[in-house]
Amino acid sequence: MSSLSQTISTIAKQEFGFSLVGIMLAEPTLTFNHYADWVEHEYYGSMEWIHSDGRKEKRMDVRTIMPSAKSVITLAYSYYTEDLPEGVLNDSSRGIFARYAWGRDYHKIIKKKLIGIIKRIEEEMGYSIEAKAYVDTGPILERTLAQRAGLGFIGKNSMLINSALGSYLFLSEIVIDQECEPIYAGRMRTTPDGVTSSGGCRTCTKCIDMCPTKAIIQPYVIDARKCISYLTIENKSSIPEEIRPLMKNRIYGCDICQEVCPWNSTKKSKSHQSDFLEADLERQAPKLIDLAQLTEEDFFERFKGTPIMRSKRRGLLRNVAVALGNWGSREAVPSLELLASDDDELIRDHAKWALRQC
Ligand code: B12
Structure with a gap:
């Protein structure tokens, strides 16, 4: 019989198209100190919303945003779409939009999928659960959680990179009040402070x-x-x-x-085509x-x-x-x-x- 965690992973991948799913217990955020330093240096510019009104403290632990939280499901949705030819990228008469913006708003599309997953979990369990879904906009250090759950490593560009799929991945999370068996989605283990020491970047700069x-x-x-x-x-x-x-x-x-x-030019990372961009x-x-x-x-x-x-x-x-x-x-x-x-x-x-x- 498959565990709740395996069922959730199968639902997210097969029914909702997520590429990677990891599950971990709700615990304090390991790399909070890096975020706190970043805020201290004011690298956020005018993005006051990243630390104001108690949002800094909330990033310490998902239980501050949902006290009943027991587990966090972290998900990645690949949005790789064929690269623009060099000739277009370097055509000064054209304006280049970032890839994530080549179509409909992912916030809405992914959020709908997350809500769909919650409903399916409830169906499987036979009762309603408390859950919160986040994609980009919540007071959560999404890359850190994704790394922790094994979805990839954090590269020197600060992107969450999966060694097979690269970094064109939207990250999202479902925080739930159910205790799930952790699922570590990757092979690369993180160090105790949650940082992959050399990561997959090695000497590349x-x-x-x-x-x-x-x-x-x-x-x-x-x-x-x-x-x-x-x-x-x-x-x-x-x-x-x-x-x-x-x-x-x-x-x-x-x-x-x-x-x-280089992680975005592997054969596998290029084999995917986004279904909404x-x-x-x-x-x-x-x-x-x-x-x-x-x-x-x-x-x-x-x-x-x-x-x-x-x-x-x-x-x-x-x-x-x-x-x-x-x-x-x-x-x-x-x-x-x-x-x-x-x-x-x-x-x-x-x-x-x-x-x-x-
Ligand atoms: C604010 C923000 C931005 C800001 C600041 C980016 C930044 N690097 O901090 C700006 C506007 C510049 C930005 C740009 C982009 N963003 Co943005 N952004 C966010 C947001 C809302 C918060 C990020 C944040 O808290 N930054 C503060 C820093 C300190 O935190 P962090 O980036 O998570 O870094 C942690 C790790 O690096 C870790 N760490 C791990 N190892 C090590 C080692 C050392 C030595 C150190 C110091 C730290 C460290 O510690 C840090 C904090 O705990 C997240 C969504 C979210 N809630 O997390 C999306 C998010 C990070 N963005 C995303 C995307 C797609 C982009 C862009 C690609 C969009 C684009 N094409 O223009 C660019 C990429 C630029 C880049 N290289 O980061 C995705 C990234 C997906 C992925 N695969 O990583 C996210 C996760 C949104 C999503 N849900 O998919 N973004």
């Missing part, structure tokens, strides 16, 4: 060397204030002028530290000139239900202005003139800077 803004200030530590992902999505104000040229054509998030990672150039790398024309209504129409809504039109067009400036072509001038007269001051200021680059 490609992500550190290739990050255009040098945001990986030391192995495993990202200064978000320098990270293109933060600057283009979470940052709601001006992008520092000295960083703008380094962003090239990345207009929404950034995957460079994953694109250069689109391999469509218009979603992945549209022409900057087209994006510059977007009105509020166009923006909503084009991006509703996708992660791009987070930056709003003003954030996206600010980034588009920077990328048009980095293109530096005379062809960009009419679009930049349009943006330089936008109602939004943030967009106007970045467009004026960009016009000076053309």
Whole structure:
């Protein structure tokens, strides 16, 4: 007879498409000290929500968010989608969206799956349970939990990397009030402090060397204030002028530290195709000139239900202005003139800077 843990793992994989499932007992978070140091150094920039209103303490132990918690199910959903050709990535007339944003919003899709799993667990048990489902937005150190449950190791780029599937993985968790037998999903054991000593990175430093803004200030530590992902999505104000040229054509998030990672070019990591992201150039790398024309209504129409809504039109067009400036072509001038007269001051200021680059 299979245990509750095995049943949960089978349900999550076979019925809901998760690639990796690990289960552990609800215990204090092992790498909390690294997070506390990171907060201390203010590497979070303007993401106050990452530590304010008691959210720092909550990350110490999942039992602070659900006192009845007995086990944590950690899951990874692979979203690998065929790589963009080098010619597209380096085409300065196009704006590159990060891979996770090439389609519908994963928060909604994964959350629905997690709720489906909880219902199935209840069906199997024959009674209702207390459970909470998280994907990205909860006060949880998701990578740490995933590593602890054996889903992979934390790389020098701070990504949770699975040695077969690479790092294009969405992480999520279900905290439940049932005691489950732990399932360790991997082979690589963690050290007592929860950190894989050399991890699978060994001497490789490609992500550190290739990050255009040098945001990986030391192995495993990202200064978000320098990270293109933060600057283009979470940052709601001006992008520092000295960083703008380094962003090239990345207009929404950034995957460079994953694109250069050897663990993302293994045969197995490339054998998967995401079932909800689109391999469509218009979603992945549209022409900057087209994006510059977007009105509020166009923006909503084009991006509703996708992660791009987070930056709003003003954030996206600010980034588009920077990328048009980095293109530096005379062809960009009419679009930049349009943006330089936008109602939004943030967009106007970045467009004026960009016009000076053309
Ligand atoms: C805030 C945040 C960001 C910030 C800060 C990122 C960062 N590295 O801290 C910004 C906006 C920059 C960001 C960017 C991205 N993010 Co983000 N982000 C988060 C969020 C909400 C919190 C992360 C956090 O707490 N950071 C603080 C640091 C200190 O914590 P940490 O990254 O978990 O690091 C721990 C380990 O590194 C560990 N550790 C292990 N070994 C060692 C060794 C040493 C020596 C040290 C010091 C530490 C250490 O200690 C740390 C804390 O305990 C999580 C979701 C979540 N709730 O966890 C998603 C999450 C981490 N992001 C995710 C993604 C996909 C991205 C992007 C790829 C998106 C994109 N394409 O633009 C980039 C990747 C950039 C990068 N290299 O990190 C995924 C990562 C999946 C994965 N496979 O790892 C997550 C898990 C969301 C999800 N549910 O899938 N993100």
